[in-house]
Amino acid sequence: MIELKNIEKYYANKGVKSYILRHVTTTIKQGEFVSIMGPSGAGKSTLLNILGMLEEPTYGTYEFMGENVTSLNERKRIELYRNHIGFVFQAYHLIDEMTVYENIEAPLLYKKVGSAERASRIANLLDRFNIVAKKDLFPNQLSGGQQQLVGIARALAAQPSIILADEPTGNLQSAQAEEIMQLFQKLNKEDGITIIQVTHSEKNAEYGNRILHIADGVVKGDVQV
Amino acid sequence: MFKLNLKIAWRNLWKNKVYAAINIGGLALGLTAFVLMLLYINHEESFDSWSPDLKNVYQIREKHDFFTPDNKEHWQDAVDSRMAALVKENIPQAIAVTRVDQEWDWNAGYSVKVRHADPVMIQKVKDADSSFFSVFDHQFIQGNTETALKSPKSIVLKESIALKLFGTTKVLGKTLKLVIWRNDPGQQLTVTGVVKEPQTPQTVGFNAIMRTGEKDKDPDNITAKHYCQVYAKMYGDLDSVSLNKTLQQVYVKAKKASFAKQKINYNDYYKDGKTPGLRALQLAEVHANPAIHLSWKDKLKPVVGISIFLLLVSVINFVNLATAQSVNRAKEVGVKKVLGSNKHQLLTQFLLESALQSVIALFLCVVLVEVVLPAFNQHFNVTLSFWHNPRLLLMIFQLVMLFVVVTLLAGFYPSWVLSNYNPVSVLKGNYANGLKGTAIRNVLVVFQFVISVTFIIAIGVMYQQTKYVSNKDLGFDKGNLINIRTNYEEKFAERLRKIPGVKYIATTTQVMGNAFNIPEEITYKDNNIALNTVTVSMDALQALGVKVMQGRIFAKEYKQDTVNAVVINESAAKLIDKYPVGKLYDVKSDKEKYTFQIVGVIKDYHNEGFDKAVLPTIYKVTHLGGTSMTNNVLVRFNSENSAQIIRKIEAEWKVAYPNYPMSYVTMNDSLNKVLEENNRFMNMIVLFSTISVSLSLLGLFALSTFVAKRRTKEVAVRKVLGAANYEIINLLNRSFLILVIIANVISWPIAYILIKKWLDAFAYRIDMPVLPFIVATVVSITIAILTVSIQARKAATMDPVTALKYE
């Protein structure tokens, strides 16, 4: 599903190139659950951003579902966001002025899903994540774990084939974190959704089936769990 | 999607109530000023558009220098009545040509008496010839165009006047008695028609049009002229250029023929830049091109500028607050982008938000307009209405356009900034680069303050000029002096002189409120000098209380004074001779030569507004002041107790002229009327500046709140590092202070140029003062510091822990 060939990323500062990613080459197949690990500043987020087409690599090629997406025009990228990619963030990033229901609905609106279909999908998700009672609340009325559940529900609403999650449990207590990880595992196993997450915790990484170790922008290890 | 966006927009407004209120309130005020101006412009634009027929109607204008405030030639609408026949005979397309009285605002009206009722004064009763209604297409309720003025001694009333006089519009054949001046025996007129008030205002406005017969003929004596207005209705579309060419040729030919009969040398008459001229002006153009006074368009120019600026100030507030707030919206943008929203959708969303605010502002504005309209109407002496406007549809269209423009102006830039946020920087968490747009925001703040500071300076200078003008020596004593609107008559004057407390009864052709200037050329030591002449009665100069600078003024003891003695004013002395007393000069006409002797010089006295220079003038007494029939009788009182004396004068009047009520003005009122327009303008500037300055400050206040908030973390860190409160306040103040100072530097030359232009319109003016410039700068800086400091203090005194904990 994903092919990275010789990806490099650097920032030129006063003529000095500071490398963030070097020679990253890897393949991620449909249905994998990959955890990216490494020390702070290693370039994990940068790699995930490149995978999510939020940033462009300075060098190398990136193929997504057989298509070269190394540098993509805006319309094409938005097309991928609407149909194939779901994001989950460490800081949840729910829209404060929208209720739980509306937050989950937003991607469906952009995807121009009909209203009946929308209602049934949202009802389904609310039900599945046990947050039906919270649907008319605003994000600031929820706990962190609940907010992340909404975040994931939102990412799933458009029925993406891949979820990219940057430290999704970084702001959560371990009990809540566990709940989220179990959810990811279930989504991966039962629905066949590809998941790529960045995490600091060995324990969280265990939920997946492959771990990429990164240090100083270089892939140091690639382990199947 | 639309519904959701609207919901979000509403929640955002609600969350930031204070800023939203400032935004919307400010915008509503700016819009209100603008809409009032639009209403006014629409009103003025709508003149003479009540019938499609009017596009074929032309006003005839003649170039001459009679009755002008500056004694120079103008294209005047008061023309020789002979022009009507001239047009009719020489322009084949002229279907109908009419002669009608011009309006004279010194006229208090005519006395109209219906059977045994008390006489009432009615203004705008105009005399015309039989063609009036063939030229002006009015809608008859009673009677019709053909029969209305067919026979002399007929009168056509406006609907409202018919109701006022008779209580009904069914008045055909009824008679009324019209008394035109106080000892006019009066004439019986028969009502032959009633017309509806047209939909739009009219240049030839009237309450009644009568045909007394006066306007049917031109004077027999070739040297005499009757001045009136002439309008012609042409057949079909005319090329106005060739029409005017023909008129000019015909006019020059006629003038030459007439001069030949009067034995006047044509080339002698038209010299020193004087040229003959006759032309036709389409009625639609007449209102916008008055003969002598400034047109409404010129008068309105500064107001248009001011209201646009006011609107801009409020729009800038909007933009600044919206971009400053954008930091808070960055996350939303980033998230939406990764959820699959494109830039276009985001742009639409944010534009929708500003549209929502504009709509609320517009709604408030309509309410505000309704509230202030009565005061506005009274102040500007107009009758504007919003809902009952005949051009309501046009107004609504304009409002919709205004809404679109304001929404785009206010919303486009912030929306564009917002929708361009890069999702990565947002999602990485460092969206504190809300610094985006800072440069533009600073430019806008500077621009706003430039407007405000310029306004403050303008107020200062205007205040000083107004004070100068109101304290200026008028050259005559305006207290205890009234002017009765009537012609001087010796017998009646004698009766008034007997009333205790009356010091002088006199007449003059030139007094503040009603001045007629008549040009004359004199020959002094072989030099030809153009001067203005005024006819006075023997004690008019005493009655006015003028100051004698050299020689003497007229007195009964001197027999010569009713023959060839003249008094001149200082301006005339400057042109004639430094010591003119006793000197002789000549006035030549074709055959004869008259010699006059100058017996005294008086200080210049004012009889027009201060924008006009006092003309170099010669004062002459004719015996009994008989030829100075310009409706002025000056009454100078001995005592302050004028009310009682005026009552006695009125009693005398009633005995002498029972059919015509007396009407007078005090000189104080005349002066106020002259100053009125300027004061009105000044009031408006003060009002608009106050609004503009408060809006700018509100904007600055809100903006500094945001900036202080954005910098909370910086402030907290600095405090932890040991910065004192005042150091932090200074830190926050500095950035704004620089902007305000830059704004001041920019405003100075702008204000200087604009105000100089305004001052230059006054013949009597102060030198450009420095004080208002300094005051404006000090005031703007002080207020800005105060405003920002309030916010800065709040930030500075906040517990640093709270700020750092929530990062």
Ligand SMILES: Nc1ncnc2c1ncn2[C@@H]1O[C@H](COP(=O)(O)OP(=O)(O)O)[C@@H](O)[C@H]1O
């Ligand atoms: N815009 C940028 N300019 C320069 N350096 C950057 C920029 N963004 C990130 N970096 C650097 O790239 C490195 C990797 O960052 P990141 O991928 O966020 O690391 P992490 O593995 O902690 O997620 C860091 O050292 C960071 O300082």
Ligand SMILES: [Mg+2]
């Ligand atoms: Mg990271």
